[in-house]
Amino acid sequence: MLDTDTKRRIDSCRDILVGKVPDPKSQVEQITIALIYKFMDDMDAQSEEFGGKRSFFVNGFEKYSWSKLLAPSMGGQDTLNLYSEAISKMTENTHLPALFRDIFKNAYLPYRDPETLKAFLKEIDGFSYDHSERLGDAFEYLLSVLGSQGDAGQFRTPRHIIDFIVRVINPQKHERILDPACGTAGFLISAWKYILDQNKAHKLGDKLTPDERNKLAANIHGYDISPDMVRLSLVNLYLHGFSDPHVDEYDTLTSEDKWNEHADVILANPPFMSPKGGIKPHKRFSISATRSEVLFVDYIHEHLSPNGRAGIIVPEGIIFQSGTAYKALRKLLVQNSLVAVVSLPAGVFQPYSGVKTSILILDKRLAKQTDKVLFVKVGNDGFALGAQRRPIEQDDLPLAEQALRSFFAAPEVFEGNELAHRVSREQIAENADWSFSGDRYRQDTERSRHWPMVSLGDETLFRIESGGTPKSDEPAYWNGGVAWATLVDLPQSDFITQLTGTERTISEEGLNNSSAKLLPIGTILVSSRATIGRVAIARMPTATNQGFKNIIIQDSNRALPEFVACMMKALAPQLEGLATGGTFKEFSKTALCGIEIPLPPIEIQREIIAEIDGYQNVIDGARKVIESYKPRITVREEWPLVSIGELCKPEYGFTASAQEVGSHRFIRITDIDSDGHLSASDSRYIDLSDEASKYALQKGDILVARTGATYGKTMLYEEDAPAIFASYLIRLRLPSDRILPKYYWAFSQSENYWLQARRLVSGGGQPQFNGNALVNIMVPIPPRIEDQQSIVDEIERDLELVNANRELISRFEIKIKSAIDRVWVN
Known part of the structure; x- marks a missing residue:
């Protein structure tokens, strides 16, 4: 548990650097450098106190010791000059361990303000060196600001999700543990803490012999492609008691150097995105693929020992994508190692991404003993699913963990609970896609009263069309009579845009000389590039640019545009999970065709849309009230x-x-x-x-x-x-x-x-x-206080009505969600 003073000091360091250091990653680097600097000096002082000698600030580096840096005689500019020189020189200090020298590689001070540095060093001076959990947890708290998406598609995994996976996988003290995309080593440290806690009488790990503890630390390994992540993870592990942490800079997907190394436990949240053009892996993978998430899951399956276990966070593409590589991967897992799929709510990675994820649980030993796979659906993880992720009372994780443990203990006996149900491998194999969507296999009394699933690739029902852009240097192609939609015509909205006009138009000639197509009234426009998941219904013939996949309903007796649009809006997080690419993510027509939606009879669709429209009308009216209201004071000329x-x-x-x-x-x-x-x-x-x-x-x-x-x-x-x-x-x-x-x-x-x-x-x-x-x-x-009070009273009455409209919006948004959820319940 992170103590208040340590957390306060870290927050204070970050506050001091805001505006001076360009981004959270650089702020973390600056704090890490200063902490290591201070800790080395503390270790030297501790050594002297016990009769030893200094180890780090020696042989000409004495002038950079922390005590000299903070000496009362040092002026602000002197301190800045000495500190800046010191951190740039540390890589030349051969008395530093390689781990520490790596931290100082390319180190520099990004600001030249003595007062800022003075305040910053004062906070750092409040930390003291030890190998306690307090210090390691403090560093993990610092790393939590590195939550934004990395260049390779990394996301910081929420701590409670990491700990949930570790508890479910249950690593043991004698097992080799690996994270092949370890980031800042969150999974590795959680596994370390878990094992110490499982071997505790009075304090963490006190039942382990020194030899067992050393072997445990030696058995924990990580790889990461990013040298920055490797450095941070090494420090993180060091501060958690690893005197010789094992994290290597290694490209898991393209290098063969470690291919023959296996692990008993693998824990990972691999990168979700692939670079433009895809990954170019070596030839030893079982699955031929260029998508990073496919290759990582294949790698993990391949590198488990014969009785090994794994917990892997995966994007939704792994669950239902219809591409050849995805289907082949799912088949491989079902036949050899998959024992459970845990569906997580779409907001788990907020505010960094709304991408929908699941957890794959692999267990090669258990998979040989049972023909069942457990599907678990987590609706709430203890935090609100919006950008702020505030704690809430609803938390399905304890019940999900209970279900998984019961299933692992007796898979043939476990009957399931409200979150979990078993499916035979034979039943999964009957589905040509080998889908990991648990709802597809749910068999209960509700199934008969809900609706069949239809594929957007069903050409008797839907036609999917992309858009196009005429040549910009051909004036004759532009400003004609054909509406041409771009993302600007679909503003960010919680609901569906009714497209009645576009900012730009093209000519018939532009339409005929580009890949743009004139789409009929009622076409559902779905943004498929960069900003993914915005939905509109065309209320006039229109064309779009190539940033859309457009759904044309072929059989109006079976599907309503409003209903299909509503389903697509609900699927926005899933669509984001389908996207590939680097700078501009995009999902393909093929990916969209692989999605299934429930399709009630047309009369039921009309009833559902009428219900949702009614709720939306209330919301729209309430929003207009809130947006329009401003406290208004009618000023009289005589008022001073x-x-x-x-x-x-x-x-x-x-x-x-x-x-x-x-x-x-x-x-x-x-x-x-x-x-x-x-x-x-x-x-x-x-x-x-x-x-x-x-x-x-x-x-x-x-x-x-x-x-x-x-x-x-x-x-x-x-x-x-x-x-x-x-x-x-x-x-x-x-x-x-x-x-x-x-x-x-x-x-x-x-x-x-x-x-x-x-x-x-x-x-x-x-x-x-x-x-x-x-x-x-x-x-x-107004000169009279009574007149001011009358104005205030009137404004307060207005505010009561405005606040009632806020509550109205909240309640009716829940009603819309419930109406949509009823359609999807299987």
Whole structure:
């Protein structure tokens, strides 16, 4: 469990570097370099304390020791110069282990601000070296900011999913464990901790002999193609107690150097994407493929020992793609090693990707003993499936784990539960695609009252057409009478666009001299390139560019465009999982043809669409209310205009690092929501100190964002709980005998206020709306407090109605989802 002070220090380091260091990856590198620097000096000091000698800062490197760096006599510029020189010279220090020298390769200081470095080093100085779990967990927490997608399609795997897979696979102390695409070594460390916990009497691993512990560490291996990931994973393992971690820079799919090495346990979340043109693997794979996810799963299957087990996170293409390589892979697994498929909800990798994933469980020993495969469907993983991934009560993982353990223990006896059901390998083989979609095989009483699945590749029912673009340098091909849709005509939306016009048009000549096709009314347009999964229904004849796969219904007596469009919108995460490519991901016509949708009778389709349309009409109306509403104050000529500077003196906030617990809530810019209210989520805290007490908030205080894209955003503090406001916020404590705080807040939401704010803001890429600007805001103030109160009362009544519309949207979005889910339940 990460202690609060360590987490606070890491957060503080990151906060200091924001704006100075270009991206999260570079921030992690800077913190890693500084931590290793500090730890080496700590180890030298520890050695001296016990009567030994220094090992790292010797033979001319004494001048770079941490104590000299932070000596009181050092000025800011001197410290910056010494630190910058030190980190660039560390690779020349032959007394450093190779692991540490690698960390300092190409190291440099990306900023030249002495004050920033001074604050940063002060926080780093608070860390102390040891081999405890606390330190290793701190580094893992630091690595969590590396969540964005990597160049090779890597995604940070959520910790609770990693731990779930490790518990299910149940690695043992004598087994060789491998992650062939290890990233920052999350799976390897989770397996290490799990085994130590399984061999615990009083503390982790205390039942292991020193020899057993050393053998366990020696048996844990990782590969990664990225040298940056290898360096970070080595440090991560080192800080978790691995004195000699085994992670190699290795291209698992194209190199044969380690082909003959096998493992008892393999845990992996391989890259989801393949480079343009695909992977060019060597010839020893069982499956002929160019897709990275296919090759990785094949590699893992091939490299399990005869009784080996594996847990692999895979994109949905592995589950249902109809390509030859995908089918061959599924057949290979079913016949040799697959024992379970766990379907995860589409939001697990948010906010980095909405891609739908599943977990494949391979067990070569168990697969020989049973002809059954368990399919498990996880609907909730304990976190909301939106971008913020906030904790929720609904969590299917414990029940899923229970089902898997029961099945592994007695596969022929286990009858299933509400999440899981068994399917025979023979039944899977009857399906020509060898599909891993569990719903396809579910056999229960509900099956008879739901609908058959139809393929989008069924040419009696659907025709799939792509688009095209006429030559741009042929004026005669453009600005004609043919509507031509591009992504700009399908705005981001939670529902389906009704396409009644396009921004650009082409001519008949352009249509005839390109691959664009004129599509009939009722065609379902599905974006298939880059921004994937937007859906529209053409309400006039139209053509599209090549960024779409368009579904034309061939038999209107069997399928309605509105119903099919609704199904495609529901499948958006699955469509993203079909996409291939690098810079511009795209799914193919063949991939789309492999998708199946439920198809009720036409009358049932009409009923479902009518139900959804009714809900959507309510949502659209509620959204118009919310979008249109702004607190409005009808200004009278006789009201005096008073500047903020005449009313009060702006105060800047407190500079500190937020933490998860503390005596006072710490309110930051991000805590003010778009409507000018205090957000209830992602709360952070600090403990009250004498210095911080000057920044304690009172009811009625106004907070104003003073920098960044949200400059000018204003909140009224009305909470009973104690709070401190952070830097980058300005406090206005208005004289209540002249102006009511809520009146000012209402004014700050108005167009009058924003016209002034936009005129007063300074700065380019990082707008600044500081106190010198804010004091010039002119506020029209009714002289009588009673008149201000009347205006406030009316606005509060309006806000009650607006908030009721928010609740209405939330409830009716759930109703739409439920209506769609009822169609898909099999």
